[in-house]
Amino acid sequence: MKGFCASCKHRAHPGVDCPKCGCCRYKDRKVLREARQRTWIVTAAFFVRNRWIEREVRVKAGGQGGAALKGLTLTKQLALRPLQRVQQVKLTLIPVPQSRKEAQ
DSSP states (O other), rough: OOOOETTTTTOTTSSOOOTOOOOOOOOOOOHHHHHHEEEEEEEEEEEEEEEEEEEEEEEESSSSHHHHHHHHHHHHHHOOTTTTOOOOEEEEEEEOOOOOHHHO
């Protein structure tokens, strides 16, 4: 069993209650991390050979930094050839509002 105790943050033991607080409220960390992620729209513009190339992608990330990293990597794969020189990069991050079902 993976996860941790929701009240004392102690690691889970298979089939046994938590030795610190005696409870058995275990939650999986990976599931909780994925629930905190939200959708971002990332617009990347690359200046290559005296022209701007723009791409827009949707990514799921936990914060601005993760969204920028994922969006930049994905747009570079979509818009540019391998080993193409980029002189300047502009990123625009727009958080997509969560629906009421996702927020719960």
